[in-house]
C-alpha cells in the first residue's frame with residue numbers, strides 16, 4: 001500500500017530498519033487493541049452475580065501495564081520512522097542531484113526551473129513528510145482494524161459482519177471517486193508549477209518590466225496564471241473531498257447496520273448485555289481509525305503524484321559517456337561529421353561539421369550572430385548530447401572521443417570564461433575556490449594579482465573573506481569578468497575557452513581583462529569566441545563560421561586577402577568605429 005518498492009528504488013537503498021519498525025508498530029497496535037478484550041471481561045465480571053473486585057483490579061492493572069509498554073514502543077517507533085524518513089529524503093535528494101548533474105542542458109531548457117525546483121524541494125519534502133508522519137499511523141491503523149475485526153468476528157460473527165457490511169462499498173466508492181480527484185490534484189500541481197515559474201520570471205525580469213511599465217496586472221502571464229489558479233483551486237478542493245466524503249459516509253452507515261443488528265439480536269434474546277456493550281464500545285474504537293484511514297489515503301494520492309514527478313526526472317536520459325581516463329598531453333580538438341540540433345529546433349544547426357583546433361595555439365572562432373559559435377564551445381564542454389558524429393581530443397593513436405571519458409574527468413581539462421559568469425552568494429575566497437577547492441591563500445592572491453583584482457580586494461574590509469554576490473558586495477560587470485578569469489587561472493586547465501569574454505566592456509576594463517587573459521592563455525590551447533575582430537587578429541588560427549558551417553580558415557592577413565565573409569565583417573567593424581549617435 002505504501003509503495004515501499006517505489007521508495008526503495010527512489011532512495012536506492014533497502015530503507016534500513018523498516019522491518020523492525022513495522023514489527024514494533026504491529027506489536028503496538030496489538031497492545032492498543034488488547035485492553036478492549038480486558039474490558040469485556042471486566043464488564044462480564046461487573047454484570048455477574050458475584051463480582052470479583054480483585055479479578056477486575058488485575059485486569060485494570062494489565063491494561064495499565066500495556067499502556068506503559070506502549071509509551072516506550074511509540075517513542076521508539078516515532079524516532080525510528082523519523083530517522084528512516086529523513087534518511088530517505090536525503091538519499092532521494094542526493095540521487096536527484098546526481099542525476100541532474102549528468103543531464104544535458106536540454107533538460108533545463110525544456111523544463112522550467114520552477115518545476116525542477118518544485119520537485120527538488122516540495123515533492124521530496126512531501127515524500128519525506130508522508131513517510132515520517134503517515135507510514136507508522138497507516139500500519140498501526142491497519143493492524144488495529146485487523147485485530148478488532150478478527151476479535152469481534154470470533155466473539156459474534158453476526159455482529160462483526162454487520163459492523164463491516166458497508167466496508168466493501170466504501171472502498172469501491174473511494175476507488176471510483178479517487179480517479180476524478182487525482183485528475184484535479186494533478187492539474188492543480190501543474191498550475192502551481194506554472195505559478196512558480198511565472199513568479200520567478202517576474203522577479204528575474206523586474207528591471208525590464210519596470211522600464212516598460214509592465215508591472216502588476218500589465219504582466220499578463222503572471223496575472224492569467226494567478227486567476228486560473230484561484231478559479232481552479234476551488235474546483236480541485238471540491239473534487240478532493242469526494243473520495244474522503246463518500247468513504248466516510250458509507251463506513252458510518254456500517255454503524256447503523258450494527259445498531260439494527262444489535263437491537264434485533266437483543267429482541268430475539270440471542271445476545272447478552274456484555275456483548276452488546278462490547279460491540280457498542282468497540283464500534284467507536286473501530287470506526288474512528290477507519291475514518292482516519294480515508295484522510296491517510298487522500299494524502300497518499302499526493303505521495304503518488306510527488307513520486308511520479310521525481311520518477312519523471314530520474315527517467316530522463318543522462319549524457320552518454322564512457323569510463324576511459326587517459327592522460328591527455330595533446331589538446332588538439334577535432335570535430336568529425338558532427339550533427340547537432342537544439343531540442344525542438346526546426347532544422348539542425350550543424351550538419352556534418354568538421355573542424356580542428358590545434359594544440360597549444362590560440363584559435364579564434366568568428367562569424368555572424370547566430371552562426372553557432374557558442375554552441376561549438378558548449379559541445380566541447382559536453383553541455384549537450386551530439387545527434388551523431390565525434391568530437392575527439394589528441395592526435396594519432398592518442399586520439400580519444402571526448403564522449404568516451406566521464407564528463408567530470410573531461411571537464412577537469414577545460415577552463416571556460418563566459419560573457420556573463422555566475423557569482424555565488426559566498427565569500428570572495430570561496431567563489432575562487434570553486435575552481436580548486438584546496439587552493440591556499442597564496443595561490444588565491446597570485447591569481448587575484450594576475451586578474452587585475454588586487455586593488456579591489458585590498459579595498460575590501462574583509463579581503464578574501466568579503467561576502468560577494470546576492471548577500472554581500474556586488475561587483476561590476478568587468479569585476480565579475482576578471483573574477484571568472486581568476487577562477488580559470490586557478491584551475492590552470494590545459495584547454496581554455498573564452499566565449500565573448502571581453503564583449504560589452506569599457507576600454508579600461510577591456511585593457512585589464514586583456515592583460516589578465518594573457519596570463520591565462522600562456523602555454524595553453526585556447527579557443528576564443530569574439531565579435532570584435534580586432535581582439536583576435538593576432539590569433540594563430542581563425543575559423544570563420546556561417547550558418548553552422550566553417551566557410552573559411554587561416555590567419556588574419558590570409559583571410560583579409562580572401563575577400564570573403566571575414567574581410568566583409570572586418571571592413572564593417574572598421575567603419576563602425578567612426579559611427580556616433582547624433583541628435
Ligand SMILES: Nc1ncnc2c1ncn2[C@@H]1O[C@H](COP(=O)(O)OP(=O)(O)OP(=O)(O)O)[C@@H](O)[C@H]1O
Nearest residue numbers: 109342343349367368369370371372373374375376
Ligand atoms: N539553448 C538553445 N536552445 C535552442 N536554440 C538555441 C539555443 N542556443 C542557441 N540556439 C540557437 O542556435 C543558433 C546558434 O546559436 P549560438 O549562440 O551558438 O550562436 P552564436 O554564433 O554564438 O551567436 P552570438 O554571436 O549572437 O552569441 C541560433 O540560431 C540560436 O537561436
